Amino acid sequence: MAKIIGIDLGTTNSCVAIMEGGKPKVIENSEGARTTPSVVAYTDDGEILVGAPAKRQAVTNAKNTVYAVKRLIGRRFEDKETQKDIKLMPFKIVRADNGDAWVEVRGKKIAPQQVSAEVLRKMKKTAEDYLGEEVKEAVITVPAYFNDSQRQATKDAGRIAGLDVKRIINEPTAAALAFGLDKQMKKDAKIAVYDLGGGTFDISIIEIADVEGEKQFEVLSTNGDTFLGGEDFDQRLIDYIVTEFKKEQGVDLAKDVLALQRLKEAAEKAKIELSSSQQTEVNLPYITADQSGPKHLNMKITRAKFESLVDELIERTIEPCRIAIKDAGVSAKDIQDVILVGGQTRMPKVIDKVREFFGKEPRKDVNPDEAVAIGAAIQAGVLKGDVKDVLLLDVTPLSLGIETLGGVMTKLIQKNTTIPTKATQIFSTADDNQTAVTIHVLQGERDMASGNKSLGQFNLTDIPPSPRGMPQIEVTFDIDANGILHVSAKDKATGKENKIKIQASSGLNEAEIQRMVKDAEAHAEEDRKTLELVNARNQAEALVHSVRKSVKDYGDKLDAGEKEKIETAIKDAEGVLKSEDKAEIDAKAQALAQAAQTLGQKMYAEQQAQAQAQQGGAQQSAEGESGKKDENVVDAEFTEVKDKKTGS
C-alpha cells in the first residue's frame, strides 16, 4: 500500500517524514542528512542540482542558483515583498506574462513553482529510496500567513513534482500535531507556536477546538520576521571571533575565504555546543599566516558571552509575539501551551525568553528541526487511515519476572513490551534433593525482589530428588490481549505443571507506575551493589557446595594436611556467606578455589585412571540420592541454569 509522505517545504531547509509502524519517521537523504537545503541550481550543461551540491557551486554560478524561492511563490511581481527580494537576491526576478513573480535562469523564465518542484522531487526521491516503492501522494506544509494563491502555487509545485498533494496544512498546525496536542487538550485550547528556523521567524497563535469529537485547528494570528533566523546567530559569533582575532593577531580573517569557511563551520559547532555546556573552545590551528609565520586561532567562548552577542536578536522575536497575542485577542496567560520549533530554539536563552514572555515552560520534547515534517506525516497518516485504524495494542508498563536465588528479580518480560506476548526460561534448583520450588511472580524495575510488587506465588512440588542445578523447570509467562498474565512452571523431567492466573493491571495506576519506574532509577546503584553481593554469595555458596561434595567423594585420596587445609577454607568461606562485604566473600571464595586445586588435580588423575579402566561402569552416578530428606518448600531458591554454567 503506497504511503502518503509529509513534507516540510522550508525557506532554507526542507524535511520529509513518513508514518511507519504507526510512528512518524524522518528520512535521511542520499547525502545522509535529515534536512535538505532548499537550493536549486541550473548548471551550464543543463543539469539541475538540488540541496547541498547546489549550495556548493553557488559561488561559480550565483545567477543561476535559486534559493529562498518560498518568498516568491504565489506572489505578484508588483508585491512589496517581491520588490524587496529583487534587491537582495543574486538571481534575476522577473515579471511573468500573468503578472506573477518568476525567476530567470540561463535566459529562461521559470515559475517559482517549478523551482520548488525540484526540491519536492528530491524529497519524493528520498522517501522512495527508503521505502523501495513509488510515492505518489503528499501532505505539504506552508506558513500560516500564506494566502490562497500561495497555497495553490505550492500545491501546483507538488503536481509538477509528480505528487498528488492531498492536503496543504499550516506549519504551526503540523507542529502541534507532532507534539500530540490534538490528543492532550481536553477542551478547546489556545496554543502558541514559536518557530525560529534557519532564516525566518514565525509566531502563531492557534486554537484547537473539539467539534463533534473531531479536532479542528484554527490560526488566530501570526507574526514574525522573514529575515531573522539561526544563521544570523552564527554570523554574530563569526563577527565576534574575527574582531577578537584581529585585535590579538592583527590579521583580518574576513579577507581569507578559506579561513572564513573553516571559521563558519567551527562557529556553528560552537553555537550548538553552547546550548548544552557553559563554555566551549574554538580551536583552529594554522588558520592563517603572515610574514611572521603561521597563526593559530584558539578562543574560549562562554555561554554568557555568546548570549550577550545575540541578545538583541532574541529580543527581536518578542515584539512579534506581543503583536500576535494582541491580534488573537488573548493575553499571554490564556495560552495553554507554548511549543518550540526550529533548530535555534535549542538555545537555552531563547527558551528562557519564551518562558519569561508567556509565563510558562515551553514544550521542547520533539526535535525542533523535524517537528513540522513529522506533523505533516501524521496528517498524511490520518488521511490514509493509518493513524485512526491502528490496532491499539497495549504495552506492559513494568517488567515482569520471578524471584530467584538470593532475592534477585529475574525478568522474563521487559517493560514496554507490546502485548500479547509470551516468554519462557529454564530455571533449576538451588539445593540438592530439593523437591519443590516457589514461583514468586513480581512486577517492577528494581533488581532486588523485595523492591518490586508481588503479584502472587505458587509452588511446583514433587520434583524428583536430584543434585542442585539438575532439574529443568520451565517457567512461562504469557500475557494475553486482555492483559491477563498466565504464569506456569513445568518440571521437564516429570511433565508436572502448576500455574497461576493474574488479572490485568493488578491495580496499578499511572502514578504508581511512574513512581515505580522512578524508584528503580533512584535505587539503580544500590540495587546493582546488592545484586553483585548476591551473585558473589551465590557463587561462593556453589563453590562451597561442590568442593564439599568432592571432598566427600575423593577426600580419601588427600593426605590429612591437604584435607585439613581445604576444610578450613570451606569453613572460612561459609563463615562469610552472610557477610555484607562483597570483597570479603570474593577473597574467601578465591582462597577456597585455590585450596581446592590440589583436590581437582587428584580428581583429574583419578578420572583418567578410571577412564582407562572403563569397565568400572556407573561408578558414581547414583550418589547422593538417598531419598527425600525434607519436603520443605525452599522459598524461591532458584538458580538459572545458564548462570550455573558460568558461575562455578
Added chain:
Amino acid sequence: MQEETVQPQPEPKSLEALLAEAQAKIEQQRDSMMRAVADAENARKRAQAEATNAQKYALERFAEGLLPVVDSLEAAVKSADTSGVELTLKQLKGALEKSSVREIDPKPGERFDPYRHQAMAAVPSEAEPNTIVAVMQKGYALHDRVLRPALVSVAKALEKAAENPTSSTDSN
C-alpha cells in the same frame, strides 16, 4: 487439538453449536493475529534498541585506531622535537584509511563536481571554465558519503574585463 479427521456420518449440528464453534474460531484467530502484530511490534523495538546500541559502539574500532596517533602527538609535544610529526600524520592517515575515510583531493584541471567539491571562488582563468584551479583544503568521504567537500577555486571564462573574483559563499 489432535482430533480425528475422519468422522463417519456427522450428526447435523445445532445452529447454536455451529455459532459457538465459529465464535471460538474467530476468537482464536483474533488472538493469533494480535500476537503476530505484537510480535512484529516487539521485533521493531528490539531492532531499534540494537540499532541504538550499534550506533553507540560503531566508533569503537575507529577510536582505537586514533589512540596511537594521540600517543605520538603527545610525545612530540613533550619532546619539543617535531621530526616525528610526519610519521604521526602517516599514522593518522592510516587510521582514517582503515575506517574507509578517504581523501577527496582533486587535481587542478579536473572538472568541478559539486557533489564532492565546494567552490570557494570563481577565478578568471585561461583554463577551461568550470575546472578546478586550486585546492584550498582537501575533502573527505566515508565510503560513498561526503563528510566534507574539498574546498576549491574554479575557473571562469575571461570575460570582457577581468572582474574581481567573487569570494562570497553566502548562499542564504
